[in-house]
Amino acid sequence: MLYIILLSFIAPVLIWLGFIATANPADRRTTIVNGAWILISLVILKIIQTYVWLPSRNPLSLLGANLIWGAVSLAAFYFLFRATTDSSLNRTTIAAGAGLLVLVIIVGGGEAHSAFSVKSVAQSIQSKKVSSKAAPTFKKGVTPVALSPKTVKNRMNKNMSDVPNSQYFHLGDIQAQYYHGKPVYIAPVEFDGFFKYLSAKQRTPGYFIIDATSVNAEPKFVRKAMKYTNASYFNNNAQRHIYQDYPQWLVADNSEPQLEVDENGTPYYIETTYKSMALSHRINYSKLHVIAVNAVTGKTNLYSLKNLPSWIDEGITSDVADYMNTAYGKYQRGWLNMHLSKTGIQVPTNSEVISTFDRQGQVQYFTDFTNPRSDADSALGYSMINARTGKLVYYKTHGIMDSDGAKNNADNNYKAQQWKSSMPVIYNINGKPTWVLSILDGTSAFRGYYYIDASDQSVHATGDNANEAVDNFRQALVDSGTSAGNTAGAKLKTISGTVSRAVIVTKSNNQALLFTLSGSNTVYTVDGDDFQKALLTQTGDKITAKAYVVKSKSIGNVEKFVNTNLK
Structure with a gap:
């Protein structure tokens, strides 16, 4: 942090020295003393700003800081010295103003490059387009249909009594991962406010873990005292701790670290980061890195996506995946097209990706895309982003409903019970793009699965478990006369x-x-x-x-x- 503060005050110091050099000998001591107090005051403000906002050590960020603090110091020096000395300040003020103008041009150009070079951002995503016939297949007994995170959170909350001093804590975000080769959900126990943080001696007691595919699974609380978490304060905050060790790395898309555990059950917070060009903040999705901080010891490690430890399943956090989908759908033809003609623009139907478990034992983020200028519930396609590699596969579709349409269809079938659908994901069942949804009651308890033909809402089936639902759906396809192809298995x-x-x-x-x-x-x-x-x-x-x-x-x-x- 000291390094960033010193580099951010090059312009203010130079301006101060300029005023000292041009001051009358009789006024020089006053200029030095008063200027020093101004700089000390600004440095204190910079320390607070740096600690709270965690600015990057990226050159463009440092130039921007020099521009801002230089302008503030120039204004302060000018008005203070004009009132307390008889010196002529015009030459110094003009010279400093000219220097700041150069910084305005450089910083403005860098920020414009960051904002307008969106086409390059989209092109940096490792992506490919395939036909919907090549979509993920549902293989009974191998490709699991995961429980809805809402159901998981409901079950974990019911088990908060297992947490020591549970009144100090609440349940954090649900994360998907593989643990000993099995798909699971995990969620950290987090502090319920600053005073609870102090009462709990600045450590959370552990995390919950649950089988992600068993409808009858019960969560298990794992006791593992964690010091560095998202909910911790001061230097124990996971993101601030990462920043202390790697201030030159930018946080990808303003995301937050996510909890993962290794094969020994040790918890880590994982953050997706990148290094931009010297005078730009533009992200390059093909060169993302991952920083992992041990939630117990605080030790941090930096990895490239190609060299991730095997236990890290989501090197690309879900927040970053959300932005990748937006960039892929909106930025392909550049900034002007995105805001004016909007040719080929498509947007994610929902703002958050859905974590799924594929047949190869990896986590994939799912989302579907729709037309931003249409109220129709049709999907233009859908994507799967590999959470370890960041590779995006886009499945082209035609004439299928989007996830909102699928949810509305399912909800209408449960109006009497007032149950709601959740976690819509497309699988290829008997060669047909098929929406698979979880049905939840008012308490988010799981009630069954709902399968619906994405191109024909009249073909649907239900089941108490995934195997029963897929069998019923296959029979519904036969009854409707549907032809199909690449059935898994x-x-x-x-x-x-x-x-x-x-x-x-x-x-x-x-x-x-x-x-x-x-x-x-x-x-x-x-x-x-x-x-x-x-x-x-x-x-x-x-x-x-x-x-x-x-x-x-x-x-x-x-x-x-x-x-x-x-x-």
């Missing part, structure tokens, strides 16, 4: 035989063929848009096809279809 098989039953069903404006083969009870679905001749199929026709067949289920989704009777 299904195998592509070549089939042939004689059609024993055949029926044409209509879904919206699309027709599909449902058929069975002699000697098999599997119901196969063929999309009429993909294979128009399939709609002419009759009982007794001989066919050959390739179909995805769901293991242990009598469901088959046809990818290739030939009716040999129609050749």
